Each structure stands twice: as C-alpha cells, then as structure tokens.
Amino acid sequence: xxxxxxxxxxxxxxxxxxxxxLPKAVPVTRFSSSKPNLGRSRSRRWLVAVFFILLMAxxxxxxxxxxxxxxxxxxxxxxxxxxxxxxxxxxxxxSDPFGVAADDDGNFFVSDGAGGxxxxxxAEGAVTVVTDQLDMPSAIALTPDGTxxxxxxxxxxxxxxxxxxxxxxxxxxxxxxxxxxxxxxGEARFNGPIGVAVxxxxxxxxxxxxxxxxxVITPDGRVQTLAGGREPSYxxxxxxxxxxxTPCGIIVAPDDSLIIADTGNHRIRRLTRDGAVSTLAGTxxxxxxxxxxxxxxxxxxxxxxxxxAHSLYVADAAAATVxxxxxxxxxxxxxxxxGFPSGLxxxxxxxxxxxxxxxxxLTSSGALIFADSxxxxxxxxxPSGAHLGFASKPExxxxxxxxxxxxxxxxxxxxxxxxxxxxAGTLGEVRGEREPGRDAWFHNGLDIPGSYGETVRAIFSxxxxxxxxxxxxxxxxxxxxxxxxGYIHLRVxxxxxxRPLGIDGLSFRRDEQGRLVGVRLRRGTRLNAGDPLGTxxxxxxxxxxxxxxxxxxxxxxxxELPGLIDTLPPAIExxxxxxxxxxxxxxxxxxxxxxxxxTRASKRIPVRGRLRVIVRAYxxxxxxxxxxxxxxxxxxxxxxxxxxxxxxxxxxxxxNIVFERLPADPRAVAIAYAEGSQSGYQGKTVxxxxxxxxxxxxxxxxxxxxxxxxxxxxxILRVFAEDFFGNRAxxxxxxxxxxx
Numbered sequence: 001x002x003x004x005x006x007x008x009x010x011x012x013x014x015x016x017x018x019x020x021x022l023p024k025a026v027p028v029t030r031f032s033s034s035k036p037n038l039g040r041s042r043s044r045r046w047l048v049a050v051f052f053i054l055l056m057a058x059x060x061x062x063x064x065x066x067x068x069x070x071x072x073x074x075x076x077x078x079x080x081x082x083x084x085x086x087x088x089x090x091x092x093x094x095s096d097p098f099g100v101a102a103d104d105d106g107n108f109f110v111s112d113g114a115g116g117x118x119x120x121x122x123a124e125g126a127v128t129v130v131t132d133q134l135d136m137p138s139a140i141a142l143t144p145d146g147t148x149x150x151x152x153x154x155x156x157x158x159x160x161x162x163x164x165x166x167x168x169x170x171x172x173x174x175x176x177x178x179x180x181x182x183x184x185x186g187e188a189r190f191n192g193p194i195g196v197a198v199x200x201x202x203x204x205x206x207x208x209x210x211x212x213x214x215x216v217i218t219p220d221g222r223v224q225t226l227a228g229g230r231e232p233s234y235x236x237x238x239x240x241x242x243x244x245x246t247p248c249g250i251i252v253a254p255d256d257s258l259i260i261a262d263t264g265n266h267r268i269r270r271l272t273r274d275g276a277v278s279t280l281a282g283t284x285x286x287x288x289x290x291x292x293x294x295x296x297x298x299x300x301x302x303x304x305x306x307x308x309a310h311s312l313y314v315a316d317a318a319a320a321t322v323x324x325x326x327x328x329x330x331x332x333x334x335x336x337x338x339g340f341p342s343g344l345x346x347x348x349x350x351x352x353x354x355x356x357x358x359x360x361x362l363t364s365s366g367a368l369i370f371a372d373s374x375x376x377x378x379x380x381x382x383p384s385g386a387h388l389g390f391a392s393k394p395e396x397x398x399x400x401x402x403x404x405x406x407x408x409x410x411x412x413x414x415x416x417x418x419x420x421x422x423x424a425g426t427l428g429e430v431r432g433e434r435e436p437g438r439d440a441w442f443h444n445g446l447d448i449p450g451s452y453g454e455t456v457r458a459i460f461s462x463x464x465x466x467x468x469x470x471x472x473x474x475x476x477x478x479x480x481x482x483x484x485x486g487y488i489h490l491r492v493x494x495x496x497x498x499r500p501l502g503i504d505g506l507s508f509r510r511d512e513q514g515r516l517v518g519v520r521l522r523r524g525t526r527l528n529a530g531d532p533l534g535t536x537x538x539x540x541x542x543x544x545x546x547x548x549x550x551x552x553x554x555x556x557x558x559x560e561l562p563g564l565i566d567t568l569p570p571a572i573e574x575x576x577x578x579x580x581x582x583x584x585x586x587x588x589x590x591x592x593x594x595x596x597x598x599t600r601a602s603k604r605i606p607v608r609g610r611l612r613v614i615v616r617a618y619x620x621x622x623x624x625x626x627x628x629x630x631x632x633x634x635x636x637x638x639x640x641x642x643x644x645x646x647x648x649x650x651x652x653x654x655x656n657i658v659f660e661r662l663p664a665d666p667r668a669v670a671i672a673y674a675e676g677s678q679s680g681y682q683g684k685t686v687x688x689x690x691x692x693x694x695x696x697x698x699x700x701x702x703x704x705x706x707x708x709x710x711x712x713x714x715x716i717l718r719v720f721a722e723d724f725f726g727n728r729a730x731x732x733x734x735x736x737x738x739x740x
Contacts, residue, residue: 073307074366076381079337079345079352080389082369083110083121084377086396087548089407089484091115094127096465096483097371097378099139099303100359101148108361108369109148109163110378111137113465113524114483118148118161121378131161131168135175136463136524138194139207139249139303139359149204151193154463154524158193158206158217171204172223180211180230188223190215192505192522194467195250195303197258205258207247209467210507210522214247214260214271226258227277232509232518234265234284235277242277244269246520248358248467249303251312259312261301263467264520268293268301268314268325281325281333288319288339296333298323300468305360305368315357315370318468320550322357322370322381336381342550343664344375346391353664354379355397355550356466373465374549394664394698399547401557401660404484408460409529410560413487413542414450415457417530420563422624424449424541426724427554428659429631430669430687433678440669440677442662443631445486445545446555453496453535456542459559460485464505464525473519476539480521486545490534492519501532553661554633556724569727570619570632575719576674576688577605577733578612580704585611604714604734610704613637614674616688617721617729629685633724634658637691637705640716649709653720656703657689658696668700691719710737 085093096114103109106123109130118130118137136154143149148161149171157173172188179189193215195207204217205226213228226239233243247269249261258271259280267282281293282301289297300318307313311326313336320342321335338354345353355374362368367388368381375397382388411417425447432440450456462482470492472478479488491498493506498516500508505525509518527533536542546558577585586605615637618629638653640646657672665671672695674688692705705717717735722728 073362074383076336076349076366076368077384078348078382079354080380080382081346081392081396082378082380082389083119083125083127084372084375084379087376087399087483087551089399089403094119094378095376096373097376098358098373098465099137099151100361100369100371100378101140101142102361102363102369103142103146104364106364108363108378109140109142110371111140111150111359113137113153114463116154118150120163129166130163131166133168134159136465138523139196141196141198141204143198143204144200144202149196149198151196151206153192153194153209156190156192158190158196158204172217172221178210180208180213182215182223182225184223185221188215188217192524194248194523195261197250197252199252199256205250205252207250207260209246209248209263210520212244212246214244214250214258227271227275232264232520234262234267236269236279237277239275242271246467249301249315251304251306253306253312254309259304259306261304261314263300263302263317266298266300268298268304280327286318288316288321288335290323290334291332293325293327293331293333296323296325302358302467303360303370305362307362313360313362313368315360317356317358317373317466320354320356320374322354322360322368341664341666342374344372344377344392344394344397346379346389349381376548397548398551398661398698399484399553401546401553404546404553404558405560408484408559410562411459411529412561413448413456413459413544414454415530417457418562420561420623421448421450422628423447423556423564423621423630424628425543426556426619426630426633426659427552428633428662428672430673430677430679432680434669434673434675435678436675440673442669442672444552444662445488445543446559447541447543449541450536452538452540455495455501455532455535456487456490458482458485458487458527458529458531458533459544461526461528464521464523464527467523469521469523470519474516476537478534478537479543480533481545481549482527483548484546486543486549487533488543488545489537489539489541491537492534493521494519495535501534503527503532547661550664551661554659554724556633557660564621565623566621566723566725567727568620568622568723569729570617570721570723572719572721572729572731573616573618575616575717575731575733576614577607577717577735578614580610580612582612582675604736606738607707607735608738608740609708610706611692612690613692613705613717613719614688615691615719615721615731616686618685618687619721619723621723629679629687630723631659631687632689632721634722635689635691635720637717637719639705639710640718642714642716644716647710647715653718654691656691656694656696660696661698663695663698663700665700668695671695671700671702689721707737712737712739 088095091114099111116134138151181189191210194209206215232245235243245264248263285297302317303315310328314323321338337349337352342355343353358373359371429443434440505522546555547553635657639650679685
C-alpha cells in the first residue's frame with residue numbers, strides 16, 4: 001500500500017543517522033539539539049502505529065481469503081437457472097453456452113458457440129457481451145492478470161480476451177487453419193481445440209481435441225506437446241506414447257498435475273509434470289455408474305472443476321449429470337444430480353434434470369456454475385441459504401414446431417429434394433413390445449424410406465455443436481446429431497462401400513485389419529442444406545428427428561415435405577372398456593364413422609365406477625404402400641347422452657393423447673399404450689392406446705373415465721383417432737351407467 005508519510009519518516013530517520021553525507025543546504029544543526037523534539041517523535045510513533053495496523057489488517061484479509069479457499073466447500077443442495085435464453089434456431093442472445101469461468105468478485109463469463117461470443121454475467125445478473133469476434137468458442141479460463149483465455153474451436157486457435165477493453169488477440173495457432181505442429185505463436189497448429197486451463201505461472205494448457213494431444217503454451221509464447229499421439233486411442237504411458245480420444249476438458253490440480261476429461265474414452269486421466277499419463281476414474285464404458293473410481297463409468301465427460309485438494313467435479317455430458325469424484329481414503333464417484341431422462345427441472349438435487357452439461361466453474365460464494373448446453377441455459381448448483389438464480393419452466397428449453405417450420409426450407413432428405421417419398425413411421429409410435437419384461441419405447445422422429453446406399457442429405461444448414469456428434473458407428477442406429485435435426489440409420493460420411501464422401505471436418509478411424517471403428521465430425525463444422533451426410537444402411541430408411549435433443553417435436557408439424565398429401569382418416573380396429581385392474585367388461589365392435597355422421601350401436605355395456613378405455617387404431621397416408629401402418633396424431637373420447645348431446649362434464653371431447661412432443665417421463669410409454677402394443681422393423685404392428693390416460697404437452701399421467709359423476713342411464717361413449725392433417729375417425733359404443 002502506498003503511504004507517503006511513512007516513506008518520508010523513514011527518509012528523515014536515514015538523514016539523521018547519516019548527517020555527514022547530507023547536502024550542505026540541509027540545516028542539520030537543529031537535529032543535534034540536546035532537547036528532544038517531542039512533537040516530531042509522537043508523529044513518528046503515530047505513523048509507525050498506523051503502518052503496523054495496516055500491515056496487520058492486510059495480513060488478516062489475506063488469511064481470511066486463504067481460509068475461505070481452504071475450508072471445506074459447502075454442500076450443494078439445489079439446482080437453479082442463472083442466465084441464458086434457451087435453444088434458438090438463430091444465433092441469438094445467450095442460447096448456445098459451452099464454457100464458463102468465474103472471478104473472485106461474483107461475476108462469471110460464458111462462451112456462446114453458435115453466436116461466437118463471450119458474455120459477462122455480473123453478480124447482480126446483468127448480461128453483457130465481452131466480444132463477438134470468435135468462431136465456435138468452447139472452454140474459457142481466467143488468467144492471473146484477469147484476462148480470459150478461450151479455446152476458439154472453429155478457428156483452430158487459442159485467443160486472449162481482455163474483459164476491460166473487450167479486445168481479442170490470437171495467442172497461438174493460425175486462424176482457419178487446422179494442423180498439428182509445435183512452434184512459437186502463429187507457427188503452431190491446432191485441430192479444433194476445446195479445453196483450456198491456466199497455470200500459476202501463466203502457462204496455458206490446451207486439450208487439442210481432434211489431435212488427441214495435450215499441449216502447453218509457455219509464458220514466452222512457445223507451443224509444446226506434453227502427451228498424446230496422432231491417432232485417437234487409449235493408453236496410459238509417458239508423453240508421446242500415451243493416447244487420448246477427443247479430450248475436451250482440462251484443469252490444473254492443486255499439486256500442479258493436469259486432470260483431463262478424456263471424452264471419447266469416457267475416462268478421467270492425469271498428466272504429471274514429468275509426462276506420465278494415468279487413469280484416475282472410469283472403465284471406458286459409455287454409461288453412468290457410481291462407485292469407486294476404477295469401477296465407475298462416465299458417458300462423454302466434457303469439463304472439470306477443482307473442488308478441493310482431494311476432489312473434483314465432472315460435467316458428464318451424454319449422461320446429463322454432474323458428478324463428484326473424491327480421491328482420498330474413501331475414494332468414490334457420486335452423481336450430484338441429473339441422469340436419464342435428460343431435461344430441464346430446477347429443484348433440489350434429487351429431482352433436478354440437466355441436458356448435456358459442458359462447462360463448470362466454482363464461484364467465490366461456493367456455487368458451482370455450469371453450462372447446460374442442451375437446454376441453452378447457464379445454471380448453478382447452490383449451497384443452502386444461497387441467494388442466486390431462479391427456477392426455469394421446462395418449456396424454456398423447447399422450440400415450437402411452428403418456429404422450426406418457418407426456418408427450415410421445404411425439402412426431402414434425398415435428391416431430388418422435391419420428389420415425394422413415403423412415410424414409414426411417425427412421432428409417438430410404440431417401438432419394441434409393450435409386455436412385462438420386454439422393452440418398449442417411443443419412436444421420436446419421422447421415418448422416410450429410401451434405397452440401400454442412397455445418399456442422405458442435410459435438410460437444414462447447421463454447425464456441429466457436440467464434440468462427438470456421430471454415435472453408434474457400424475450399428476443399425478448409426479447417427480449424426482446436429483443442434484436442430486438428427487439423422488439415424490446412416491453410414492455417416494461414407495458410401496455403401498465405406499468410401500469417404502469428402503465431408504470437411506470428418507475423420508475416420510480403422511483397426512489393424514482396416515475395419516472402420518470410429519467416425520468423428522469436428523465441433524464447428526458447417527453443413528449446408530443439400531450437403532451429403534452419409535448413405536442409408538440396410539434398414540433402408542432415414543429417421544429424422546426435429547427439435548433439440550430431449551425437446552423433440554413432431555416432424556410432420558416441424559418440416560414441410562413437398563408433395564405430401566393425406567386425405568385418409570385413421571382406422572379404428574376395436575374399443576375395449578376395462579376396470580382399473582385391467583378386467584375387460586365386454587368387447588363391442590360398434591360402428592365406425594367419419595365426420596359428423598354416426599350410427600348408434602344397439603349393444604350396451606353396463607359400467608360403474610372408474611374405467612379405462614382402450615382404442616386400437618392406426619393411420620395411413622396417400623401414396624403409401626398398403627401394409628404401412630402409422631400411429632395417429634391425436635386420440636381421445638367423449639361421453640354423450642342417448643340423444644347425442646354432450647353428457648354433463650363432457651361438453652368437449654377429451655383430447656388426452658396428442659403426439660406434438662414426447663414426455664420426458666420414461667413411464668409414459670406404459671401410460672399411452674396398453675399391453676400387447678408392438679411394432680418394429682418387421683412383424684406385426686399393434687397400436688392400442690389407453691385414451692383415458694393423458695399423454696400430451698410433455699405430460700404423462702394416469703386418468704380414468706369416472707362414471708360416478710353421471711346419472712344412471714344410457715349413454716354413448718364416442719372414441720376418436722385423428723391424424724396430423726385433421727382426418728378423423730370415430731366409433732360409438734353404447735354404455736349403461738348402473739349403480740351397485
């Protein structure tokens with residue numbers, strides 16, 4: 001601290017003690033008086049006292065800061081939202097967060113990949129742009145001097161951003177040029193770097209993601225490779241003998257070693273200063289499993305944050321979780337929150353839902369900020385008593401089908417783009433078999449048939465945002481997931497003979513026998529509408545997904561497909577009324593009707609209490625093969641009086657099942673479909689819907705037709721099934737409400 005009075009007093013003392021060396025102009029004789037100068041002595045003592053007090057205060061402040069940093073972290077108890085706009089089709093606002101960093105003053109910084117921006121979020125919640133001159137930025141880190149280091153993935157560079165001046169300068173790499181080379185500054189080459197960390201001496205450590213290497217930029221600007229080889233693989237070894245697979249996260253541990261989120265290997269690795277690489281946690285299985293570090297499993301760990309000297313946090317992106325790894329006497333990997341199904345729920349940890357967390361940063365108040373990239377939000381784990389953030393509504397993370405339809409130009413995913421194709425499957429259809437002990441799930445897209453080996457083309461221009469956007473290589477469900485549209489059942493990036501299609505940013509990995517074992521599509525790669533994505537595998541159709549992951553919408557509503565016409569109503573095969581326990585009361589064929597025309601059935605079923613109504617139905621589309629059965633879009637029922645007027649409480653039909661979007665609840669399949677429902681790629685198709693249950697607007701819950709609210713007598717139960725284009729079929733069943 002600058003204290004001029006203290007400096008002047010010290011100078012005077014030096015002058016008195018060294019009188020013989022003083023300039024002649026200084027009147028030293030008055031300092032040699034035999035009488036003490038009491039006023040000046042008191043002043044000196046007062047200044048010394050002030051200096052001592054300030055020194056003690058500074059020491060106390062530093063000790064307090066050290067205590068804050070070294071004390072055990074507060075337990076995290078809930079998840080809240082702190083910033084973000086939710087997913088957007090255009091690169092607007094803070095809608096594509098990836099990396100985060102926090103300073104000591106309560107502010108934090110967020111990278112926005114699609115927008116090419118860095119945002120500052122103040123302690124009061126104000127959001128401002130620091131820079132908008134980046135190209136698909138990923139991880140960010142604060143340096144000792146308060147500037148930001150950014151992995152500028154799309155430009156293959158490492159950039160320094162000054163939050164005070166908003167200026168961005170390239171530290172290393174050549175903008176727009178990928179490669180693999182050490183050297184000074186602009187001579188070095190990177191390949192889509194995603195992770196960065198800063199050491200105490202200012203060294204910058206880089207997870208050079210698609211070179212599968214760990215690099216360092218020394219304080220004098222030289223780039224050196226610390227570990228990793230030219231091909232993605234897994235091996236614990238020293239330096240160049242070690243192997244990584246798409247490493248994305250990197251931090252400096254308290255002991256100055258480096259901890260790496262080895263994303264493609266689904267492991268947490270450690271790199272010591274002598275170059276030795278070892279595995280800290282993870283078996284390599286792509287799943288989520290807690291346990292001891294050697295037994296635990298991760299699914300695309302993407303970012304890390306130091307908790308204390310013995311533990312760290314992991315953003316496990318594909319598992320939709322944040323995990324706590326402890327390395328001490330009782331070592332463990334434990335999930336803090338999230339898991340299947342992914343989604344958006346702000347609540348206490350047990351009920352919270354996340355969607356592809358990709359960035360982590362601890363704040364000075366003990367909160368753990370994370371980029372919830374799949375939800376387009378910045379969220380936080382907070383300790384008890386924290387005053388931070390707010391609770392988001394789940395619909396914040398959803399895009400409406402009409403928004404997508406307005407942005408995506410009309411075309412089919414083949415050439416010629418306007419030639420009409422068949423539809424082989426729609427959103428909400430059951431897949432598998434709905435039976436005890438069998439797997440069943442919702443079909444989440446639109447199936448469009450093609451010929452074996454036919455080229456599938458992008459229907460919308462997008463940039464790759466996921467570090468690992470290609471999954472299931474070599475299997476029937478091989479796929480590529482872009483931010484808005486997903487494509488399944490492809491040979492991604494290659495023809496039917498596994499020859500490359502020449503897509504920029506795509507790379508292949510083969511085993512020693514030359515068999516393809518991996519395909520990577522670099523984060524930041526641009527794919528335009530009409531560009532080839534791959535070719536159809538032996539399932540002979542492309543499965544299109546419309547909407548962000550975990551917030552998919554009905555592709556028929558979201559996409560305009562030229563020439564698609566549907567004037568055919570669904571077919572209702574049968575209606576069954578059961579007790580809540582599933583006991584059928586009586587089967588009735590009824591009479592199928594279209595539009596407003598209806599004919600009452602003469603057969604009545606006596607009913608009482610609460611009931612379930614099951615409707616077996618399917619849909620067809622003009623021009624489709626006769627054997628193709630599709631799932632209806634909307635189903636429900638209404639109770640009418642014997643004269644055809646609505647019964648009390650049933651003024652309008654109850655549209656209980658609507659497949660506009662799918663609920664996140666994994667139990668929803670069993671709520672929508674009765675046992676015996678089944679469909680797949682071969683065999684029979686049965687769609688039996690429990691229309692008294694509610695599955696719509698992202699909700700799934702059990703409900704009943706409660707006849708206790710109806711007076712005894714004769715009624716008509718009218719069920720209906722409707723397709724997306726508004727074609728409706730109905731069937732009437734005569735019932736008689738009776739009392740015990």
